[in-house]
Amino acid sequence: MPDPSFEHLRSACATPIVPHAPDWPREVSLEALEAILCDYEHLDKTPIGRTKSRPEMECLLHEPPPEDGRDFSHILGEFQSKVVGNSFRPSHPRFWAFIASAPTFASILAEFLAANANLFAGVWKEAAGAAEVELVVLDWFRHFLSLPTGTLGLLTGGGSEATLTALTVARESLSFDGRSRCVLYVSEHRHWSVDRGAKIIGLRPDQIRSLPCDADYRMRVDGLEHAITADLARGLLPWLVLANAGTTNTGSVDPLADIAAVCARHRLWLHVDAAYGWPMVLLEEGKRLFAGVEQADSITLDPHKWFAQPFEAGCLLVRRGELLAKTFTMRPEYMQDVIPREDEINFCDQGIALTRRFRALKIWMSVKLLGVGWYRRLIAHNCALARYAEALVRTAGCFEVTSAAKLSIVCFRYVPRDCAIGDAELDTLQQAIAAELLASGLAFVSTTRLHGQTTLRFCFVNWRTTAADVDEVVAAIASIGDRMTCIV
Ligand SMILES: Cc1ncc(COP(=O)(O)O)c(C=O)c1O
Known part of the structure; x- marks a missing residue:
């Protein structure tokens, strides 16, 4: 005879906690889809957006969480008028500030599909499909940038994370003594995410050389040579050159081939920040301008800038792809069931995050469509x-x-x-x-x-x-x- 508390417990959890009536998802999806389509189709005819002060926004939105759920139309209305209505629209045709993004409709749909499938893009055994799609997308990018086979990488939240990941991988080959003597060479027109990445990996400010640019805002190679020679003379360890392929300020592309030659001569790691500029290699004119990028040890490229993807879609490619897993792989006991075979990839071994969204889907669908x-x-x-x-x-x-x-x-x-x-x-x-x-x-x-x-x-x-x-x-x-x- 079962224990009565056993029956009681069983009946307490016998049915699922369905968050809504059975036909609710279909009803509200149609409403949401209508709102999305209307916005997508008429964005060019609407003002670019607006902002409000913190007190004004608090007044509009600050509230305790409701104990019971409310009506979808009401919440959708609040989203449209209070949230979107008090923001600027990076997808708007006249948003030319910073570096915006204007997603393709394919990528917007893919975000919806990915959220519903909710595949775990961290380990192969949980989602081989998602991992393979990410490999396919990375291989497309590798090919665009003429990098050799063996190059590997991962999709990240953005360029800042990609560059931080690259710096961490490059640092792995340094001894602990080397880490305190190594020097990072950057252009005065670098993006500030580089400085933040350097700070996170523990570089002191005196380990960073900010090099002067020419009249076109490109790193001067003579300045780079000079700085390396001076550092060697001081007993320091020249380590990594971070070149730009499309600066944030002006779109300038550093002389990548000349910088690559300097790096080869002194055996320095070459990282190229192409977060914004990288799709330029799709044009013949861009291929010429970017000559030398194929010699990089690692490249930051953001699909959420000039590749028409919703935020967040960043990417890092590393020429000696095996260095990523060498840097990041951990094997805790609670993950022992999902250790990949040699020819499989756990993307959680390639970078900082364990739990990862299926970011590759939006890029894959956009390019295929x-x-x-x-x-x-x-x-x-x-x-x-x-x-x-x-x-x-x-x-x-x-x-x-x-x-x-x-x-x-x-x-x-x-x-x-x-x-x-x-x-x-x-x-x-x-x-x-x-x-x-x-x-x-x-x-x-x-x-x-x-x-x-x-x-x-x-x-x-x-x-x-x-x-x-x-x-x-x-x-x-x-x-x-x-x-x-x-x-x-
Ligand atoms: C050249 C460059 N590198 C890196 C970044 C940082 O990328 P994210 O904002 O995706 O972190 C940016 C952002 O604008 C950039 O323009």
Whole structure:
């Protein structure tokens, strides 16, 4: 006769805790899909977005968690009006600040499919399908960048994580004494994720050499040689050169082949930060510009920048792929059932995360649905937009180009025609123009500093953007600038 408490326990957990009525997912999915399609189809006709202060947002959204669930339409409405409605839209055709992303619809659908399948992309035995798709995508990227077989990598949350992972792998070959004497060479126009990565792996600031650039914001190879020689003379250990293939500020590409030659001569690790610029290799012109990238020991490349993917999709490729597993593999007893065979890959052995989403699906589906040809057209289109914007500002008479179009980035300053104003006021003016443009809802354009001056910057990565958008925004900037110079 069973123990009564046994029966009691059994009946307490006899049925599943279904979070909704059986037909609820179908009903709300249709509502959600309608909202997604409406947004996707009309994004180009909506303002770019807006922001609110912290107190205003607290007022709108701060609340204790409800004990009982609420109606989906109500929550969807809150998401649209309070959450999306108080954000800027990186997918918008006139979002040219920083480096945005404008996902393909295939990649958006893939995120939904991946969330539902919820495959564990950390170990082969749990999801061989997901692991193989990730290997396929990595192999496509390897091929685009002309890296040899044996190259391996992983998809990451973004470029910062990819670069940190690369630095960790490269450091593994150093002795503990070497780690305290090693030197990292970077360009003055590096992305700051490099400094953060260096900090996380424990480099002191005096182990980082920030090298000067030429007039086109590219690392000077003579400066690199000189710094390495000086460090050797001091008994230090030159270790890693981090070159750029598409700087964040200007899209500049360092002389990769020359830098690779220096690295080979001194036996240094070459890491290329191509987080933004890498899809350029899909064009013949990009292949020429990126010559030398195929000699890199490791490369950061972000599909969530110029490859039309939703955040988060970063990637690291490492030429001697086996070094990843050598650096990261751990074999705890609770994972003893999922140790991979020699020809299988546990992606949790390749990087920092154990539990990983199935990030490869969105890239795989996009490329298979659209073909590489569509990506080639996207890259060419965005480069043409940058060149067109440069030509337009050159003819307008109230601008000065501070960095000619490189990849899909162009930088310039508004300089009033008839009134002389000081440098500090000119700097303030650029930021004021960008702020007013943003407040108007027309476009999001960021500013940066080049050669000590504040400058406006356009970065095109969006498939929706057209020359008419460029016409409209350049005209708006000129008109805001003209109006403001009366009051500067
Ligand atoms: C050149 C470059 N490297 C690295 C990063 C960092 O990438 P993420 O923002 O994906 O971490 C960026 C971001 O804009 C970048 O432009």
